[in-house]
Amino acid sequence: MLSKKTEFYRIQRLPPYVFAEVNKLKAQLRKEGQDIIDFGFGNPDQPTPKHVIDKLIETVQKPRTTGYSVSRGINGLRQACARYYDRRFGVSLDPETEIIATMGSKEGFANLAQAITEPGDVIYAPDPSYPLHAYGFVIAGAKIQPIPAITADEYLAGVKDALAKATKPPMAIVVCFPSNPTGHTAEISFYEEIVRIAHEHNIIILSDLAYSEIYFGEKPPSIFEVGGAKDVAVETTSLSKTYSMAGWRMGFAVGAPHLIAALARVKSYLDYGAFTPIQVAACAALDGPQDCVVAARETYKNRRDVMVESFGRAGWDIPSPDASMFVWAPLPESKAHMSSLEFAKELMIHAGAAVSPGVGFGSNGEGYVRVALVENEQRIRQAARNIRAYLETGD
Numbered sequence: 001m002l003s004k005k006t007e008f009y010r011i012q013r014l015p016p017y018v019f020a021e022v023n024k025l026k027a028q029l030r031k032e033g034q035d036i037i038d039f040g041f042g043n044p045d046q047p048t049p050k051h052v053i054d055k056l057i058e059t060v061q062k063p064r065t066t067g068y069s070v071s072r073g074i075n076g077l078r079q080a081c082a083r084y085y086d087r088r089f090g091v092s093l094d095p096e097t098e099i100i101a102t103m104g105s106k107e108g109f110a111n112l113a114q115a116i117t118e119p120g121d122v123i124y125a126p127d128p129s130y131p132l133h134a135y136g137f138v139i140a141g142a143k144i145q146p147i148p149a150i151t152a153d154e155y156l157a158g159v160k161d162a163l164a165k166a167t168k169p170p171m172a173i174v175v176c177f178p179s180n181p182t183g184h185t186a187e188i189s190f191y192e193e194i195v196r197i198a199h200e201h202n203i204i205i206l207s208d209l210a211y212s213e214i215y216f217g218e219k220p221p222s223i224f225e226v227g228g229a230k231d232v233a234v235e236t237t238s239l240s241k242t243y244s245m246a247g248w249r250m251g252f253a254v255g256a257p258h259l260i261a262a263l264a265r266v267k268s269y270l271d272y273g274a275f276t277p278i279q280v281a282a283c284a285a286l287d288g289p290q291d292c293v294v295a296a297r298e299t300y301k302n303r304r305d306v307m308v309e310s311f312g313r314a315g316w317d318i319p320s321p322d323a324s325m326f327v328w329a330p331l332p333e334s335k336a337h338m339s340s341l342e343f344a345k346e347l348m349i350h351a352g353a354a355v356s357p358g359v360g361f362g363s364n365g366e367g368y369v370r371v372a373l374v375e376n377e378q379r380i381r382q383a384a385r386n387i388r389a390y391l392e393t394g395d
């Protein structure tokens with residue numbers, strides 16, 4: 001009789017996925033015919049710019065573009081990324097040794113974790129944060145030390161405190177500003193301190209800059225604007241949000257040549273790179289007209305303003321984020337006794353609005369929900385009306 005192994009070492013290291021519970025409820029309510037206004041998933045709802053789609057169609061029709069591509073990205077794409085860093089941050093990168101194209105920044109981050117982790121390595125990761133930041137390393141065999149990180153200042157203080165108490169410094173520190181889920185940003189002085197700490201203690205820094213272009217005030221800096229960062233850091237960026245290309249799976253990891261080489265080595269065993277026409281279209285996105293980026297930023301900003309204002313009038317005061325496509329909202333006062341998961345479920349049942357429970361981003365996210373700016377202004381106002389009724393009557 002075949003006895004099937006059902007428990008696997010890496011899978012056992014992963015906790016149940018909190019968002020799965022919310023998604024299940026959403027599917028059930030929709031099946032029952034309820035209209036759910038979906039602020040749950042950070043999936044851009046805007047179309048990819050036309051010139052990028054046109055470039056994909058043009059390229060896919062050319063001979064020799066449909067075979068295996070290049071794992072670390074075609075030369076022209078790595079050069080386009082270098083031009084972006086130069087133009088946007090005044091940072092010069094060598095496309096040969098300091099840039100690798102990845103299939104979304106998620107793939108780059110996860111495979112870099114695989115490439116550099118020894119079992120038992122300690123990683124400092126923000127809490128709350130995008131789940132990959134901790135679990136990419138957990139899957140790779142590391143031990144995570146979560147550091148409270150609602151703001152950059154809190155994170156920096158937490159990192160310093162943890163270092164002061166540690167017998168051994170961590171192998172790596174993850175930073176992510178603008179933050180998913182909090183929408184908080186970091187100034188250049190934050191990166192200066194992190195780079196100084198990394199040099200002092202011989203620590204690798206992984207900076208996730210997926211929301212580099214979704215900002216409403218000051219432009220978020222890159223860690224490489226700090227001298228010496230290239231010795232210790234890798235930064236991941238993404239076309240997903242900037243150009244509404246989430247499904248295309250296109251991003252970059254850039255920085256310290258020895259870390260980029262390690263990632264390239266792992267990837268050379270695992271993939272043949274993104275489909276060449278997608279890489280060519282990504283060049284068109286980076287090198288082409290940028291008014292689409294200005295328009296996307298404006299759309300998210302308007303939605304943010306409508307949400308903060310209309311939810312506030314409905315009795316739910318939420319802070320206005322400086323960047324990202326998320327509002328990080330403390331539970332309304334009258335619901336503060338609930339867990340974020342209970343509240344998210346209630347909100348969906350009674351107000352037809354799906355949000356992500358804060359606890360899904362780490363235990364420090366308890367007491368909050370994340371509301372993604374992926375529904376239009378009319379739907380946001382509709383949600384606000386439903387929320388008002390729910391908060392006033394309790395159902």
Ligand SMILES: Cc1ncc(COP(=O)(O)O)c(C=O)c1O
Binds near residue numbers: 240
């Ligand atoms: C902070 C952060 N990093 C990375 C990603 C993954 O982006 P990509 O589509 O480039 O893999 C996301 C997606 O939501 C994110 O919020």
